[in-house]
Amino acid sequence: MITVIGTGTGAPLPPDATAAVAGAALVVGARRHLAAVPVVPEGAELVVLGALAPALDTIEGYVGKGQAVVVLASGDPGFFGIVRALAERFGAGRLDVRPGVSSVATAFARLGLTWDDAVVVSAHGRALRTAVNVCRARPKVAVLTGPGAGPAEIGAALACGPGVRVLVVASALGDPVLERVERVTPAEAAARDWGDAVSVVLCLDETRGVAPVRVTVAGAPAGPDQWALDEREFSHRDSMITKFEVRALALARLGPRLGDLVWDIGAGSGSVAVECARLGAAVVAVEKTPDGAARVRANAAAHGVDVRVVEGSAPGDLPAGSELPELSELSGLSGLSGLSGLDDPDAVFIGGGGRELPAIVTACARRARRTVVVAMAALDRVPAVREALTGAGLDCDGVLLQSSRLAPLPGDVTRLAATNPVFLLWGTRPSTRTGEEGVAL
Template identity: 75%
Template sequence: MITVVGTGTGTAYDPRALLGAGLVVGGRRHLDAVRLPEGAERIVLGPLGPALDAMERYVARERRVVVLASGDPGFFGIVRALAERFGPERLDVRPGVSSVAAAFARLGLPWDDAVVVSAHGRDLRTAVQVCRARPKVAVLTGPGAGPAELGAALARTPAGDRVLVVARALGDPAHERVERVTPAEAAGRDWGTAVNVVLCLDGSRLLGGARTVAGFAEGPAGWALPEDAFAHRDSMITKFEVRALALARLGPRLGDLVWDVGAGSGSVAVECARLGAAVVAVEKAADGVERIRANAAAHGVDVAVVHGAAPAALSGLDDPDAVFVGGGGRELPGIVGVCARRARRTVVVAVAALDRVPAARAALTAAGFVCDGVLLQSSRLAPLPGDVTRLAATNPVFLLWGVRPPVSSEGVSQ
């Protein structure tokens, strides 16, 4: 049997958990804080593989193993690796209070509506995009992915009124610190090694109604909203039929960053944000910038708006997962080319003028994308006097999309 004990963050440690242990495994600070049983071997956790091999030898001889971990070891902790190696039936898990629960408790806030993302041993990029998209996020940090790095990334692009709460040494009365800082302030400090968790909060949306499903809010009941769901100028808006296919090809989701270039009313940007993505809308018209902000606020989502003309306005932005390019005149091929060189997954282009299609397609293929497209031409039901209905044609639109081919482990496109 392997006993897994969660310690720290205010959890009282029961020394009886170590009785009869032949092997005790844990971080150095966990092991230094306990008295080992007579004759017990101790292993300081570093690379997990050798520790698991040692545990397997003890389990095979039916000798008791104890693993000391922080907080709740079943929450982004070692329980997953142990269950995969030895099977859940061989584990006796005694959880403590997780660092996430402890941090929110220190602030007096509920956290059933928080999204929790781990950057420990993982790419920080996903955590950054989740923080941009959601109003209440807990980030589990690690070396190279701590408060300074998170703050620096958030400070590069407008992220609303976000504040970072850095929780250190939780459960240690002498050293515990819980500090509120701006992303820029976090970026300029050395936080040391005692950080447990960083909360990224939108101060205007810390409390909400009762939840049924914890974590990420349920997705929208529908998308490709009608045009009258958005403020727009002179019908200058991506029609819902076009938006529906564009969203299908963009595939926006939590953890993604999407650019909406030449955003106009921001209808595509808002819809991507409703589906969970972090979104940057780039718009050169000042009245368009205000319209995008108003539409985002009306739908309760975060959209960072950059006032400027592409491609120059794109230079300071983080690389996106997906890009939507709407409109565009003579500059369209250059804009598509810049977006295609920087997009990680896909670029979708809506073009009304037939003459622009070949150049836009060439820009996608020149960047190594596999390109496809369709001409969308729909007719909507429209009422006529006398309780009859006619078909009203909408303007045809070409929708092109380029998809970056997958790369094999040898680095060669398949």
């Protein structure tokens, strides 16, 4: 039997856990966990947990002989902890798990906040970008930190984003002397050296949904009950909006989800950006006109989502650190270097564009991790866009969408009213990722 003991956050081992350690032939744990054990039986082997594979091999040797093994871990070892690796190797039936209080629960408790409505994401040994995108998309997030993925890195990534976020950095939780729980801005977090005592970082947008609410399902809210919303759900200018039939297929090909980053290029009303955000993705919308950018922001606010809007008619007009070339009237390919100011997207939607559309598609396709979707009305641009997608190494497909909607006629009868045909092309990277572990709901 392998007894897995969560040491909690500063609490002493309970009597039954102390007894388990006293009867063990092998005790495995981080150096700080082993130092905190009051009694270690004479002759027991102690293994300082570093690389996981050698420790599992050592445990297997003792398990094979029928000897007692104790594994010490932080907090709740079944929550992003060692229980997963042990169960995969030895089977859950061989584990006696005795959890402590997790750092996430403790951090929220220090603030007097519920966390049944929080999203928890691990950046420990995982891609930081997923945690950052979750922080961009959701108002209450806990990030389990790791080397290279601490408060400074999280703060730097969020400092130029939308909304007003507060980072709560919880360090050395449970230590009567060293524990710190500090509220800082992302910029302040980015400017500090936090050392290695950070337990968890909470990212809060206190303007959106952090107040206590009654919840039924823990974690991120359920997805919207519908998408491809009617155009009447958005403010737009002269029907300049991606129609819902086109939007429905575009969303299906973009596949926006929690942890993703989506670019909406030439956003117009921002209908695609808003829908992607409603489905859980972090979104950057690029729009050249000030009134268009304001319209995107207004539509995002009306639907209760956070969309970062990048505005400008040339690279020099765009905000520092988020430069992007104007997307329908680029003056040569040199302006495409402005894309470097944004994080690589998982998916890109490009709606419209002028003579430089193929160059825009090429630049976006080179950066997209998964897919690029392009909507256009002009037949003449289809071959060049298709070539741009395939030239960037994407598998290309597409359709011409032609739909007719029910429309009333006098006399209580109905006719079919045709909408404008739209070409929708999409390119998908052959090595598309299947997903990353790290988000707990």
